[in-house]
Amino acid sequence: MFDYTFQWRQALRYVPDLMDGALVTLQIAVLSMLIGGAIGIVLAVGRTAQSPWARWPATAWVELARNTPALFQIYMAHFGLGSFGIYISPYAALLGGIAFNNAGYLAETFRGALRAIPETQTRAARSLGMPPIQAFRLIVVPQMFRIAFLPTTNQMVWAILMTSLGVTVGLSTDLTGVTQDINARTFRTFELFALAAVFYYVIAKVVMLGARLLAWRLFRY
Amino acid sequence: MLETDLSLNDMMFLARGAGVTLLITAISVAGGTLLGIIFGVARMNLGRVVSGLLAVILDVFRSVPLLIQLILANAFQAIAGLGLQPFTTACVVLALYTAALCSEIVRGAIGAVPTTTRRASRSLGMTWTQDMTYVVWPMALRVGLPSWIGLVLSVLKDSALVFWLGIIELLRSSQILITRLQEPMTILLIAGAIYFIISFPIARLGGHLERKWREND
Numbered sequence: 001m002f003d004y005t006f007q008w009r010q011a012l013r014y015v016p017d018l019m020d021g022a023l024v025t026l027q028i029a030v031l032s033m034l035i036g037g038a039i040g041i042v043l044a045v046g047r048t049a050q051s052p053w054a055r056w057p058a059t060a061w062v063e064l065a066r067n068t069p070a071l072f073q074i075y076m077a078h079f080g081l082g083s084f085g086i087y088i089s090p091y092a093a094l095l096g097g098i099a100f101n102n103a104g105y106l107a108e109t110f111r112g113a114l115r116a117i118p119e120t121q122t123r124a125a126r127s128l129g130m131p132p133i134q135a136f137r138l139i140v141v142p143q144m145f146r147i148a149f150l151p152t153t154n155q156m157v158w159a160i161l162m163t164s165l166g167v168t169v170g171l172s173t174d175l176t177g178v179t180q181d182i183n184a185r186t187f188r189t190f191e192l193f194a195l196a197a198v199f200y201y202v203i204a205k206v207v208m209l210g211a212r213l214l215a216w217r218l219f220r221y
Numbered sequence: 222m223l224e225t226d227l228s229l230n231d232m233m234f235l236a237r238g239a240g241v242t243l244l245i246t247a248i249s250v251a252g253g254t255l256l257g258i259i260f261g262v263a264r265m266n267l268g269r270v271v272s273g274l275l276a277v278i279l280d281v282f283r284s285v286p287l288l289i290q291l292i293l294a295n296a297f298q299a300i301a302g303l304g305l306q307p308f309t310t311a312c313v314v315l316a317l318y319t320a321a322l323c324s325e326i327v328r329g330a331i332g333a334v335p336t337t338t339r340r341a342s343r344s345l346g347m348t349w350t351q352d353m354t355y356v357v358w359p360m361a362l363r364v365g366l367p368s369w370i371g372l373v374l375s376v377l378k379d380s381a382l383v384f385w386l387g388i389i390e391l392l393r394s395s396q397i398l399i400t401r402l403q404e405p406m407t408i409l410l411i412a413g414a415i416y417f418i419i420s421f422p423i424a425r426l427g428g429h430l431e432r433k434w435r436e437n438d
Contacts, residue, residue: 003302004300063417063421063424064413064417066424067374067378067416067417067420067421067424068378068413068416068417068420069378069379069381069392069416070378071381071382071392072381072392072409072412072413072416075392075396075409076409076413079399079405079409080405080406080409080410082405083404083405083406083407084406157284161284161285161286161287162286163286164286164288164289165286165288165382167288168385176286176288176289189292189296190293190296190297190300193289193292193293193296194293196289197281197285197289197290197293200284200285200286200289201281201284201285204284204285205284
């Protein structure tokens, strides 16, 4: 057992490259959360709407996003769109796939949060003379974010972990992509991916810690 | 788009892929749940140091992408000369991943049983084991089962990543067919539909149980 010499020094040489990759990973995760969150709110409202024309597409999106693998969704963006003659870059395919996935999960989180806000809040806002849109934007949404904050943070961590799937559609600029790229040149698989794992772990922890601090600053009475 | 070169044989190929996906999921969930219950109970009963250490180790499995875990485990077994099949490696990694998530569910579920109830059972003369099997288990099961079903579904979907080790599961078999037939949309839609058909009823069952059991609380 273990007739193998670990070459950590060789792997550590590539830390700056991994740093660059980590930045791309974070960028994709943040963008996908912003896009997914925006669509998620629309879907959450759509699922509770009266009109079946709003309810049906929203429900379909949510169920599709939640009941198929994220990898499948990224494949659909990358290979599936190709059959309509639409060819997008691996970066766009990954971002689109994760944003689609995030939107589905966040919609359910937001829907749960919306249900937790008393109906009287909206009615009070309306009777103060606010138009429906304004009442929703100024009264309901802030409260929704407060309730949904922690699950949303978890989704952010999932989004970061999901970005590692970009390598399967040929993305070579994110953390996993960079690692795989160097791996193909040096064959130090274990050392390099162990380093990447440390990177992901640290990023996930920093995001969680940051979210805790933010929640503490934002949501105390 | 409706014209396709997909033959019955190709459909059988996809079905076999789906079988591999289900097999990996079943093995990992069975092993992972067992380990998860052990870890979860251990974390609630062992000393602060041991349980803290266990928590940190299990947390690693939840904070590192599964793909990286699979690559690392596969590289490690090659370095250590274990000579494991990729299928075994994949099942071990997925089981540990499941265990890490399951231990949290177990902890939450046991924590949801009121302390007073457990004290009452102990003061009636029940041993710790009796308390766990006759009082905690039935009550915690109702709290934990819906989340556990969610976990099973996420393992089912995450099992798509084992293709990286060369295992031909559902999504990988669809990729092979795409390379041969050049009909990405049709084949991906079929693969997606298979995932959906497996996953959706279980998700509905989970939601149903959650709603049904909440009424009685």
